[in-house]
Amino acid sequence: xxxxxxxxxxxxxxxxxxxxxxxxxxxxxxxxxxxxxxxxxxxxxxxxxxxxxxxxxxxxxxxxxxxxxxxxxxxxxxxxxxxxxxxxxxxxxxxxxxxxxxxxxxxxxxxxxxxxxxxxxxxxxxxxxxxxxxxxxxxxxxxxxxxxxxxxxxxxxxxxxxxxxxxxxxxxxxxxxxxxxxxxxxxxxx
Amino acid sequence: xxxxxxxxxxxxxxxxxxxxxxxxxxxxxxxxxxxxxxxxxxxxxxxxxxxxxxxxxxxxxxxxxxxxxxxxxxxxxxxxxxxxxxxxxxxxxxxxxxxxxxxxxxxxxxxxxxxxxxxxxxxxxxxxxxxxxxxxxxxxxxxxxxxxxxxxxxxxxxxxxxxxxxxxxxxxxxxxxxxxxxxxxxxxxxxxxxx
Amino acid sequence: xxxxxxxxxxxxxxxxxxxxxxxxxxxxxxxxxxxxxxxxxxxxxxxxxxxxxxxx
Numbered sequence: 001x002x003x004x005x006x007x008x009x010x011x012x013x014x015x016x017x018x019x020x021x022x023x024x025x026x027x028x029x030x031x032x033x034x035x036x037x038x039x040x041x042x043x044x045x046x047x048x049x050x051x052x053x054x055x056x057x058x059x060x061x062x063x064x065x066x067x068x069x070x071x072x073x074x075x076x077x078x079x080x081x082x083x084x085x086x087x088x089x090x091x092x093x094x095x096x097x098x099x100x101x102x103x104x105x106x107x108x109x110x111x112x113x114x115x116x117x118x119x120x121x122x123x124x125x126x127x128x129x130x131x132x133x134x135x136x137x138x139x140x141x142x143x144x145x146x147x148x149x150x151x152x153x154x155x156x157x158x159x160x161x162x163x164x165x166x167x168x169x170x171x172x173x174x175x176x177x178x179x180x181x182x183x184x185x186x187x188x189x190x
Numbered sequence: 191x192x193x194x195x196x197x198x199x200x201x202x203x204x205x206x207x208x209x210x211x212x213x214x215x216x217x218x219x220x221x222x223x224x225x226x227x228x229x230x231x232x233x234x235x236x237x238x239x240x241x242x243x244x245x246x247x248x249x250x251x252x253x254x255x256x257x258x259x260x261x262x263x264x265x266x267x268x269x270x271x272x273x274x275x276x277x278x279x280x281x282x283x284x285x286x287x288x289x290x291x292x293x294x295x296x297x298x299x300x301x302x303x304x305x306x307x308x309x310x311x312x313x314x315x316x317x318x319x320x321x322x323x324x325x326x327x328x329x330x331x332x333x334x335x336x337x338x339x340x341x342x343x344x345x346x347x348x349x350x351x352x353x354x355x356x357x358x359x360x361x362x363x364x365x366x367x368x369x370x371x372x373x374x375x376x377x378x379x380x381x382x383x384x385x
Numbered sequence: 386x387x388x389x390x391x392x393x394x395x396x397x398x399x400x401x402x403x404x405x406x407x408x409x410x411x412x413x414x415x416x417x418x419x420x421x422x423x424x425x426x427x428x429x430x431x432x433x434x435x436x437x438x439x440x441x
Contacts, residue, residue, distance in 0.1 A: 026428050027421065034380045038267075040260060041376065045268020052297065058269075059293035062285055070282045071272065156264070157257035164253055201398035209405065328413070335406055343402050347395040360400050367403040370410050 003182035010094035022092035029092055036085040043078030044152055046071040053137075054145035060135030068124065101167050101181040106158035113151040120144035201342070208338075229321055236317030245315025255311050262305035263376055269294040269301065270372050277353075277365035287361075291348045302337065309379075323385045329378035336371040344368060 013019050022028050052058040053067045090097045097103050123140055131138055137145070165171055169183035178187050196203060215221055236242040245252045276282040276290045313320055320326040344364050353361060426432055 026425060030381075030384045034377065034384075037260065037380050038373070038376050040264040041267020041271060044261070044264040045266075045271060048265050049268050049272060049294075049297075058297045059289065062289055062293065066282075066285060070285070074271070074275075074281060153257075153261060156261050157254060160257040160260060161253055164249060166249065199394045199397070201394045202401065205398045205402045205405075332410075339402060339406060343399050347399040350395055356396070360396060360403075363403045363407070364399060367407045367410075371406055374410055374413070 003179075003184050006098050006182055007095070007184050010098040013091055013094040019091050019094065022088065029089075032085050032088050032092070036082060036089060039078050039081045039085070040156065041078075042074055043082050044156065046075035046078060047152065048149065050075070051145040051149050054141050056136035063132045064134075064137055065124070065129065065132050097162065099169050099182050100162050101177060102158045102161040102164075104181065106155055106162070109151050109154045109158065113148065113155060116144060116147050116151060120148060201346075205343075229318075232317040232321040234317075235314040239314055241311050241314035242317055245311060252312070252315050255308050259305060259308040259312055262301045262308060263379070266298060266301035266305055267372060267376060269298040270368060273298075274365040274369045277348075277361050287353050288348075291345070291353075295345060298340075302340075306333075320382060323382060325378050325381045325385055329375055329382065332371060332374045332378060336368075336375055339371065340368065 022032065049058060050068050050071055053060075053062070053064055059067060090103075120141070123144060127138070127141065136142065167177050167181065169178065169181060169186045172178060173190070175187065175190065178190075234242075236246065245255075272282065273287075273290045273294050276285065276287050282290060313326075347356070347364070348361075422432060
């Protein structure tokens, strides 16, 4: 049911002029994708420095809260650009993307990463700051940082998988994969 | 006299020698002469070397290494931006710039090493394609210049003395050059995929 | 500058190589920008990032 709705929504987007223009333009799609990938240096770059600081692997002589606070703004700007360009990339190739297994797992990991970030920030705020100058953060925060690093590595890896066609709807007969990827037509034909 | 001049200005003279080398390579047509002889190496990388064989046989391994390459780029770019934006006085205003310059360096070096190692694997898998791409050579040249600039020019100066003793415009020039050259390396790299 | 007020090796090397690299990069990107503008003008008749929706 939800797969049918998603497909209809994707087909509606794909029929729009601007969606087709983004793909058909000489450079528009490449520029979008290049911006999406290069902004990793701002978003993930800032985030990983914060996470690595919590684990004591970078700048242990600067207080953890200072690193987290000073890099917060660049990180948010980076993620805002990632989100905007990412949304446009989906808009440019909606059916292909929405029926991509990798894209779906990526969105799931993004959701987990977002929840983890909320818990991480709450723990950071609740902490009394007595460890702020310690080279390594307390265990609860270290675990949060490690989960964050793992999830984001997964997000980037799955993002890199999206253009590959290994498990595209037309390349597999595995019903579980077809269902997970939302390949409505192929499932109905089986 | 010459000996003391060399020992006193070794770094500057090496920069001048590198520049002279580039000018000579271009003026004497050495680049055009050497270029065809590189093709067998790139073909061998793709068709016969272990890297090329693995990269072209297992698409999933290739894509995963590409992802590690991107993650290394993200960490490298993150440390470069954090340090250079501090040198430009944009972020981390309450942390001494010396702390950032030394604190991010190890992480930068590891990320650079990872990016180069994964990059060799990625290039090997498409060796006979990248050989013909201008943007690939632009990236290699920019990468070489960026690495030398970072390791032998920028870092030695910025760790040699407190930054207050360095002309602020020199520091700004170093920071802007560093951001732009690493951006060029990354952007040219992304463009290899589109070419 | 060192304690004698003279420009030292590291500073000269840094400033000169940064100026050369920055100059080369600006030259490269301006060239890229010009060729991109030319290509887009050739493709669309005027400078547009993508096709005009009205004539697409």
